[in-house]
Each structure stands twice: as C-alpha cells, then as structure tokens.
Amino acid sequence: MGVVERKERERELRSESIIDAAERIFFDKGFEHATMNDVAEEAELSKGALYLYFHSKNELCMAILQRSLLILKGIFKSLKGNNNQTGIEKFPELASEFINFTKQYPNHYNALLSYREHRENCPVTGKIIKSTIEENRNINNIISEIIRAGQIDKTIKTDIDADKLSLALWGNFTGIMPSSILSEKVMPNFNPEDIIEYHFQLLINAIRT
Amino acid sequence: MGVVERKERERELRSESIIDAAERIFFDKGFEHATMNDVAEEAELSKGALYLYFHSKNELCMAILQRSLLILKGIFKSLKGNNNQTGIEKFPELASEFINFTKQYPNHYNALLSYREHRENCPVTGKIIKSTIEENRNINNIISEIIRAGQIDKTIKTDIDADKLSLALWGNFTGIMPSSILSEKVMPNFNPEDIIEYHFQLLINAIRT
DNA sequence: GTCACCAAGTGACCAATGGTCATATTTTGT
DNA sequence: ACAAAATATGACCATTGGTCACTTGGTGAC
Numbered sequence: 001m002g003v004v005e006r007k008e009r010e011r012e013l014r015s016e017s018i019i020d021a022a023e024r025i026f027f028d029k030g031f032e033h034a035t036m037n038d039v040a041e042e043a044e045l046s047k048g049a050l051y052l053y054f055h056s057k058n059e060l061c062m063a064i065l066q067r068s069l070l071i072l073k074g075i076f077k078s079l080k081g082n083n084n085q086t087g088i089e090k091f092p093e094l095a096s097e098f099i100n101f102t103k104q105y106p107n108h109y110n111a112l113l114s115y116r117e118h119r120e121n122c123p124v125t126g127k128i129i130k131s132t133i134e135e136n137r138n139i140n141n142i143i144s145e146i147i148r149a150g151q152i153d154k155t156i157k158t159d160i161d162a163d164k165l166s167l168a169l170w171g172n173f174t175g176i177m178p179s180s181i182l183s184e185k186v187m188p189n190f191n192p193e194d195i196i197e198y199h200f201q202l203l204i205n206a207i208r209t
Numbered sequence: 210m211g212v213v214e215r216k217e218r219e220r221e222l223r224s225e226s227i228i229d230a231a232e233r234i235f236f237d238k239g240f241e242h243a244t245m246n247d248v249a250e251e252a253e254l255s256k257g258a259l260y261l262y263f264h265s266k267n268e269l270c271m272a273i274l275q276r277s278l279l280i281l282k283g284i285f286k287s288l289k290g291n292n293n294q295t296g297i298e299k300f301p302e303l304a305s306e307f308i309n310f311t312k313q314y315p316n317h318y319n320a321l322l323s324y325r326e327h328r329e330n331c332p333v334t335g336k337i338i339k340s341t342i343e344e345n346r347n348i349n350n351i352i353s354e355i356i357r358a359g360q361i362d363k364t365i366k367t368d369i370d371a372d373k374l375s376l377a378l379w380g381n382f383t384g385i386m387p388s389s390i391l392s393e394k395v396m397p398n399f400n401p402e403d404i405i406e407y408h409f410q411l412l413i414n415a416i417r418t
Numbered sequence: 419g420t421c422a423c424c425a426a427g428t429g430a431c432c433a434a435t436g437g438t439c440a441t442a443t444t445t446t447g448t
Numbered sequence: 449a450c451a452a453a454a455t456a457t458g459a460c461c462a463t464t465g466g467t468c469a470c471t472t473g474g475t476g477a478c
Contacts, residue, residue, distance in 0.1 A: 003474095003475075003476095007215075007425085010325040011426095012424095017436050030329070032330060035463085035464060035465080036464075036465060036466080037464080037465095043234040045427075045428090046427060046428045046429060046469080047428085047429075047465090047466085048427065048428055048429070048468080049426075049428075051466070051467080052425095052426070052427075053463095056465080056466080057464095057465065057466090087470090113325060114325065114326070115387070116322060116323065116326075116387060117323070117325075117326045119237070120241075121241060124337075160318075160411075161407060163398075163399070164399060164403065164404055164408075165407070165408075165411070167399065167404045168381075168404050168405075168407065168408040168411075171381060171384040171387075171404065171408075172380060172381065172384055173379075173384070174384045174387060175379075175380040175381055175382070175383045175384015177386070178324070178325060178380075178383060178384070189372075190372070190373060190376065194373065195373055195376045195377050195380065198370060198373040198374070198377065199373075199374075199377040199380075202374070202377075202412060202415040202416065203411060203412070203415065205414075205415040206411040206412065206414040207411065212445095212447090214448070216445095216454085217448095244434080244435060244436080245435075245436060245437080246435080246436095254456075254457090254459060255456060255457045256436090256437085256457085256458075257437090257438075257456065257457055257458070258455075258456050258457075260436095260437070260438080261454095261455070261456075266434080266435095266437090267436080359439080376425065
C-alpha cells in the first residue's frame with residue numbers, strides 16, 4: 001500500500017507549488033513588500049497552511065534561492081560535460097554562461113544575491129539551509145573539476161589550485177555584478193559583463209600553460 | 210550672526226549622534242531585530258525625532274554603510290599615499306588592507322555587504338544615497354590610481370585597464386568573503402583570506418611587467 | 419457501512435513595529 | 449515681550465509575520 005509514498009509525493013508537490021506562488025509574488029512585488037497573505041492567496045491556500053511547509057518567510061525565500069543554485073548547477077554541469085573544448089577554452093565560458101544566467105533569470109540571480117539577508121534569519125538546522133549549502137558545494141566542485149580537466153589536458157598550469165580558484169570565481173560571480181549595481185554611475189562606460197570578461201581575460205593569462 | 214551656521218552644525222551633530230546610537234543598536238541586535246524605538250531610546254530622543262533626520266530605517270542603515278565606505282576610503286588613500294612602495298608592491302596590500310578592515314571593523318564590513326538589502330528601499334533622490342554612490346566612486350578612483358601609479362613606475366603592464374581592474378577588485382572584496390560565508394562548510398580547509406590572497410597572487414602574475 | 423483517528427488546512431486573532439501627526443516645547447528675530 | 453519658526457514628543461495607526469483552537473476529509477480497522 002503506497003499511501004505513505006503518495007502522501008509524501010503530494011506534500012512535495014504542494015511544497016513546490018507554494019514556491020511557485022512565492023516566486024510569482026516575490027519577484028513581482030519584491031521581497032519586502034510582498035506579504036505571506038499574498039503568497040497564500042496566490043497558492044490558493046490559507047496563510048496557516050504555508051507554515052506547515054515553511055518555517056518562515058525567510059525560509060521560503062531560501063527555497064527560491066535554492067532553485068537558483070539548481071539552475072546554475074545545471075548550466076555549469078553541461079559546460080563541464082561538453083567534450084569539444086579544452087579546459088582553458090571552457091574557462092571564459094564560465095563567465096559568459098554566468099552572464100547568460102543573470103540575463104535569462106534576473107529574478108533568480110537577484111534571489112541568489114539576497115542570501116545574506118535571508119540566511120541569517122533561518123535556523124541553521126533547517127533542511128532547506130542544509131541542502132542550500134550542499135548545492136553550493138556542488139557548484140564549487142563542478143567548477144574546480146572543470147579547472148582540473150584543463151590541467152589534465154595540459155591547457156591549464158598544474159600548479160594552479162583548482163579549489164581556491166573555484167571559490168575565487170564564485171566570489172566574482174556574487175560580487176562583481178552587485179558591485180556594479182552598487183557603483184551605479186561610478187563607471188558609466190562599463191557594464192558588468194565588461195568587468196567580468198576583462199577579469200577572466202587577466203586570469204587566463206595567469207593560468208594558461 | 211552665525212545662527213544659521215550654528216544650527217546647521219548642531220543639526221549635523223545630532224544626525225551623527227543618531228547614527229552613533231543606531232550603530233550600537235543595529236550592530237548589537239542585528240538590523241532585523243533592532244527597532245526604531247531602541248534607536249530612539251539609545252539616542253535619547255523620541256522616535257518621531259529620528260524621522261526629522263532620516264526618512265526611514267533603511268536610510269539610517271545607509272548612513273552607517275556610508276561610514277563604512279569612509280573608513281575604507283581612508284585606508285586605501287593612505288596606501289596610495291605611501292611612497293616607499295612600487296605599484297606592484299601595493300597591489301597585494303590592497304587585499305591585505307581590506308582583510309584587515311574586515312577584521313577590525315566586522316560590523317561595518319557587514320553593513321557594507323547589506324547594501325542591496327537597504328538600498329532598494331530608499332528613494333533614489335536622497336542625499337545619503339547620492340553621497341554613498343559618490344564615496345564608492347572615490348574608492349574606485351583611488352584603486353585605479355594606485356594601479357596607474359604602478360604603470361608609471363613601470364612595475365605594472367601599461368596595457369592593463371586600471372578602471373576595469375579596479376572594479377573587478379572591488380567586486381572581489383564584496384564577493385569573495387560573502388561567498389565564503391555562503392559556502393560555509395563547502396571548503397572547510399580554506400578561510401576567506403586564503404582565497405583573496407590566492408586570487409591576488411594570480412592577478413599579479415597577469416599584470417606585472 | 420461506520421466510526422475513531424489523524425494529517426491537512428483554516429482564518430480570526432495577537433503582538434510587534436515602522437511610520438505619522440496633532441500637540442507641546444524651545445529658540446529666534448524683532 | 450511676543451509671535452513665528454524650528455525642533456521634539458509620544459499616543460496612535462495600519463500593516464503584517466506568525467499562532468492556534470478548530471474544522472475538514474481521507475484512511476484503515478472492524
């Protein structure tokens with residue numbers, strides 16, 4: 001009797017459909033101005049029901065953020081799987097794929113950047129937090145594997161520390177673009193892509209064999 | 210009769226003392242859990258009075274953030290003014306000075322990272338926002354001037370784009386460290402400084418003559 | 419078929435808080 | 449001395465994240 005399994009599946013579906021609704025509401029109104037009542041209405045549920053699936057508004061945001069990480073993981077994974085390019089050729093692709101991501105999923109990108117904001121109001125023990133950290137680890141691993149592949153095919157210097165470089169790149173992704181938002185009219189001639197691409201160019205010179 | 214001038218000065222002092230109080234409260238309780246009543250009490254004013262000086266809680270946070278930028282500007286300025294080092298020697302100092310800043314002023318560093326969170330809830334036209342953007346521009350200019358000085362003393366390649374590199378570095382500062390918070394146990398062997406320093410090492414190889 | 423049980427869902431309700439505004443106090447210029 | 453202007457007060461309001469006593473409907477035992 002698969003009742004338990006079916007219920008589990010249904011619970012998962014409900015949970016996903018709540019996140020769907022939350023995305024629509026949060027992306028539309030912005031996190032601060034969106035209310036849990038809005039989300040409840042959009043999800044065709046009562047407010048109380050939301051709290052059967054998520055501990056807080058912040059945790060619901062973390063669930064959206066997790067989706068962003070999953071999207072990114074998919075992107076980098078398929079870059080890694082592409083066997084027509086050498087490691088060093090894939091390197092600038094990391095940048096351009098990320099830029100594509102920010103353009104194709106601006107709201108999810110935005111959610112990604114709001115990590116700090118929501119993270120600190122969520123319990124450390126939560127399942128969502130744990131899997132968010134896990135996804136982040138996965139992404140970093142994929143990036144460093146791409147770098148290591150370049151070392152194996154001898155297009156990237158072997159003395160490069162793939163793990164550290166991978167973290168540095170991730171830092172770029174979550175830093176450079178916001179910095180350009182921060183800078184606003186600081187350097188009106190440049191857009192974020194210019195900066196990211198230029199930075200990667202410099203790094204290529206430092207890591208290629 | 211300098212009454213107007215005196216009033217202006219007093220207003221400025223009041224404003225600063227409110228920011229002082231807000232720093233104590235926000236840094237202690239965290240932005241989310243601190244209330245404007247707390248701040249008012251700490252500033253020995255009524256809540257209403259706070260709003261004579263700042264339009265909103267978010268704008269008050271931006272005032273704190275502005276102080277962070279001023280601190281950083283001072284740090285980079287004195288690095289720039291040091292005439293005992295060549296440009297390329299100053300380059301890694303940018304990283305270590307920033308790391309020092311994060312350790313010496315963890316709360317202000319934290320405030321800096323919360324830019325996005327508060328910025329989007331402030332009116333674009335506000336005086337505080339404008340001067341925040343201005344300070345950010347100043348910092349970027351100082352960094353690029355340091356790089357250009359290295360090109361003049363011939364320790365940094367002349368074909369390096371100082372403006373772009375400066376923005377990329379700023380992106381690092383606001384990205385790498387948070388990424389390591391994000392990553393949390395992703396790479397437990399490394400701490401943020403390792404990553405920042407490694408990254409700068411790679412860049413040095415790319416830009417030195 | 420019936421009935422006790424329990425997970426799922428409801429929505430009125432609460433406490434907390436950002437922000438306002440009529441009123442009060444202090445300072446200024448005359 | 450006094451009116452006008454600037455500054456400050458704090459009761460008050462609207463909003464909202466979160467709770468909980470209660471309802472609903474499916475489930476499985478008999």
